[in-house]
Amino acid sequence: xxxxxxxxxxxxxxxxxxxxxxxxxxxxxxxxxxxxxxxxxxxxxxxxxxxxxxxxxxxxxxxxxxxxxxxxxxxxxxxxxxxxxxxxxxxxxxxxxxxxxxxxxxxxxxxxxxxxxxxxxxxxxxxxxxxxxxxxxxxxxxxxxxxxxxxxxxxxxxxxxxxxxxxxxxxxxxxxxxxxxxxxxxxxxxxxxxxxxxxxxxxxxxxxxxxxxxxxxxxxxxxxxxx
Numbered sequence: 001x002x003x004x005x006x007x008x009x010x011x012x013x014x015x016x017x018x019x020x021x022x023x024x025x026x027x028x029x030x031x032x033x034x035x036x037x038x039x040x041x042x043x044x045x046x047x048x049x050x051x052x053x054x055x056x057x058x059x060x061x062x063x064x065x066x067x068x069x070x071x072x073x074x075x076x077x078x079x080x081x082x083x084x085x086x087x088x089x090x091x092x093x094x095x096x097x098x099x100x101x102x103x104x105x106x107x108x109x110x111x112x113x114x115x116x117x118x119x120x121x122x123x124x125x126x127x128x129x130x131x132x133x134x135x136x137x138x139x140x141x142x143x144x145x146x147x148x149x150x151x152x153x154x155x156x157x158x159x160x161x162x163x164x165x166x167x168x169x170x171x172x173x174x175x176x177x178x179x180x181x182x183x184x185x186x187x188x189x190x191x192x193x194x195x196x197x198x199x200x201x202x203x204x205x206x207x208x209x210x211x212x213x214x215x216x217x218x219x220x221x222x223x224x225x226x227x
Contacts, residue, residue, distance in 0.1 A: 002116055003027045005044035007037040007061070008078065009054050013101070017048065017078075020105045021112075034061040041070055042129045046115060048108075051079030051090070059093050066094040069143025072124055072131070074115040078103070127160050127219070130199075130208065146198050151176065155191050159209065159219035168216040192217055 004021055008014045009032045018028045029044060031037035033055045041047070047065075051058040062075060077095040079086070087098045096118075097111050123134040131140040137153050139146040148156065155176050159167070167175070169185030177183060192209055195201075199208055210220045 164221040
C-alpha cells in the first residue's frame, strides 16, 4: 500500500481514479489544484498529476516540486495530450512516467506499481518531510540536508524504518552500535539529543523522536505526528 496524491481538477476523473486506487489497497489524498496539493506532498509517496490545473500548469507545479523539497518523489503525469512531443516535454521536465487520457484502470495501476518498485530500489525512506537515502546515508528535512554523523544517521534510520515500535536503550545499542560495543545507555541519550537539535525538535512535543518514559525511544507514528 502506498499513499498516493491525486492532483486532478475534474471531479469525475478524480472519483474514478480514487476508487480504483482504494480498491487496490492504496491510501489516496486528493487535490483539485496545485495550491491545495502542495501541503499534501509531505505525506505522499507518489503523485498522479494532471497536465492542466486551474491555478497553474501541471508542468510548472512539477518543476517547483523537482527544484524544491521533493526531487525524488515519483510523479506520473495524467493528461489528454497524447502526442509524442507532449510526452517528451513531460518526461524532460521531470515526470517519471506519462499516461494519456482516457486510460484503462489496469494500466494506471500497473504503471503506478512499476514506479513504486523503482522508487523502492533507490532505498529512499520518506517520513513526512523527512527523507532518508539509506544507500548514500544522506538525510534531508523539508528540502534541506541534515549534517548527520554516520552513527546519528544509522540511529535515525533504524527507528524511522519501524515507526511506533519502542526500543530500550540497550536494544538500540546492540542494533546500531553492535553487540560488542562497550558503551553505556547514556550514549543513546546523547545521540538522540544531538539528533533532536539537528532536526529542530521540541523535546516536549517531538515530531519524530519520542521518549517513552521508563522504556526508551521510538519514531513517532505518522497518525500522531504534527507538522
